Structures are given as C-alpha cells and as structure tokens.
Amino acid sequence: QQQRVPLIAGNWKMNQNHQEAVVLVQKLSWVLQDKKHDYERVEVTVVPPFTDLRSVQTIVDGDRMRITYGAQDVSVHDAGAYTGEISASMLAKLGCSYVVVGHSERREYHGEDDALVAAKALKAIDAGMTPIVCVGEGLDIRNEGTHVAHCTQQVEGSLAGLSPDQVAEAVIAYEPVWAIGTGEVATPEDAQEVCEAIRAQVAKTWSSQAAERVRILYGGSVKAANAAAIMAQPDVDGALVGGASLQAEEFAAICRFY
Ligand code: G3P
Numbered sequence: 001q002q003q004r005v006p007l008i009a010g011n012w013k014m015n016q017n018h019q020e021a022v023v024l025v026q027k028l029s030w031v032l033q034d035k036k037h038d039y040e041r042v043e044v045t046v047v048p049p050f051t052d053l054r055s056v057q058t059i060v061d062g063d064r065m066r067i068t069y070g071a072q073d074v075s076v077h078d079a080g081a082y083t084g085e086i087s088a089s090m091l092a093k094l095g096c097s098y099v100v101v102g103h104s105e106r107r108e109y110h111g112e113d114d115a116l117v118a119a120k121a122l123k124a125i126d127a128g129m130t131p132i133v134c135v136g137e138g139l140d141i142r143n144e145g146t147h148v149a150h151c152t153q154q155v156e157g158s159l160a161g162l163s164p165d166q167v168a169e170a171v172i173a174y175e176p177v178w179a180i181g182t183g184e185v186a187t188p189e190d191a192q193e194v195c196e197a198i199r200a201q202v203a204k205t206w207s208s209q210a211a212e213r214v215r216i217l218y219g220g221s222v223k224a225a226n227a228a229a230i231m232a233q234p235d236v237d238g239a240l241v242g243g244a245s246l247q248a249e250e251f252a253a254i255c256r257f258y
Pocket residue numbers: 011103175179180181182183219220221222240241242243244
C-alpha cells in the first residue's frame with residue numbers, strides 16, 4: 001500500500017452549476033492549504049459535471065492548485081454525429097486527469113454493460129487520462145452472498161482488452177450499490193474483502209505487478225466520520241466520495257486519513 005499514492009476522488013454527480021463549482025473548488029483549495037494537516041501524501045481529485053470543467057480548469061490552473069480533476073463519463077466515439085456525447089480528446093484538452101467509467105448509476109439508468117465500460121476505459125487511456133472503473137454489487141447479490149464473484153467478474157469484463165501496464169495505471173472503484181447515497185456504509189471488513197479479491201483477480205488475469213500497482217478505491221456513503229477505518233485497510237487505496245465531496249471541509253477531512 002505504501003508505494004501506491006492514495007487517491008481521494010469527489011464525484012459531484014449532477015450537482016453544482018458553474019458558479020457553485022468555482023466557489024467549491026476555491027474553498028477546497030483554501031482548506032487544503034491548512035499546514036496543520038499533511039495533505040501532501042494524498043492525491044485529491046474532483047469530478048464535476050461536464051458543464052463545470054472549464055470553470056474548474058481555470059481555477060486550478062490560475063491558483064496553481066495541486067488538485068486534479070476529471071469527468072464523470074466519456075463517449076466511446078471519437079468525433080462526429082453523436083449528439084450529446086463528449087469525446088475523450090475533448091476532456092483531455094480541458095486538462096482532465098481522470099474519467100469515471102461504469103458508475104453504477106450509468107450502468108443502471110443508461111444500460112451500460114462491462115464491454116461498453118471497457119471500451120470507454122480504453123478511450124480515456126488512449127487520450128492520456130486515467131480511467132476510474134467502477135464495480136459493485138446490488139443488495140440482492142449481497143444477500144445471496146455472491147458479491148465477491150460478481151465484482152471480480154465485473155473487473156474482468158470492465159477492464160477487458162487493457163494490457164497489464166494499462167491496468168497497473170488505472171484506478172478501480174469498489175462501490176456496493178446498496179451503500180451509495182444511502183448512509184449505509186460498508187464495514188471496513190466488507191470493503192477489504194472485495195478490494196482484496198479484486199487485487200487477486202488482477203494478479204491472476206493481468207500480472208502480479210499490475211495488482212501491486214493498481215489503486216483500488218472504496219465508495220459508498222464515505223464521510224469524515226467513517227473514513228479512517230476503511231482507508232486503513234491494506235487493499236483500500238482511497239475513496240470515491242459522492243455527497244460528502246460537495247462540502248469542502250468534510251471532503252478535506254476525508255483526505256486527512258493518509
Ligand atoms: O461515486 C461516488 C458514489 O457513488 C458514492 O456516493 O453519496 O454514497 O458518497 P455517496
């Protein structure tokens with residue numbers, strides 16, 4: 001875990017207009033400058049809606065902030081007659097470091113499957129960005145007790161076609177669907193169980209070096225009050241935070257646990 005730089009990513013989902021985005025990023029920049037806490041050891045990234053990216057870029061560049069930012073989705077197409085789509089090269093041009101792919105909300109409301117998620121991950125990589133590939137089981141699967149197999153299969157399918165080096169550089173986020181936005185956080189043991197299994201699967205399918213290097217995040221109702229124990233697990237390399245990333249102080253407090 002020591003060689004992997006922890007990553008705390010704030011997924012704003014469909015929140016914050018561009019003015020609110022400016023205020024939130026400025027506040028975050030201010031809070032992260034607090035010398036009392038050693039924020040240097042962790043990488044902090046924000047993932048705003050597409051319409052905020054230019055504003056966030058301006059603030060981050062203008063203030064020479066050390067936070068990075070990314071997008072919540074990307075098209076599998078490169079350019080052309082795809083109304084409503086945003087290409088990887090457009091996001092790269094805006095300075096995005098990350099692209100979230102396969103979030104459970106996209107899988108559920110937009111019918112995205114593992115093959116599409118893998119294609120999107122490759123588009124992000126080809127454009128020089130890092131995909132944050134999301135996997136996670138619903139409550140029915142958790143109750144059946146097949147969650148580990150479900151998540152490792154999703155990892156296989158959602159990173160299919162990536163080379164071991166590409167997997168090593170990617171980020172995987174384990175987000176149990178029953179924990180997203182519900183306030184019902186997974187226990188540290190639950191998070192570790194699946195993250196450990198995902199790492200073992202990466203070793204088996206790609207390489208042990210890729211497994212050693214790939215960062216695996218936990219997501220689902222992470223808050224400052226519950227982050228420490230989850231982040232302390234050996235196979236958890238950070239968090240993908242939803243609701244709590246909309247408050248600068250709460251989000252920064254989560255970043256303090258490394
Ligand atoms: O991608 C982050 C996410 O789905 C978790 O959301 O609000 O439960 O932290 P939340």
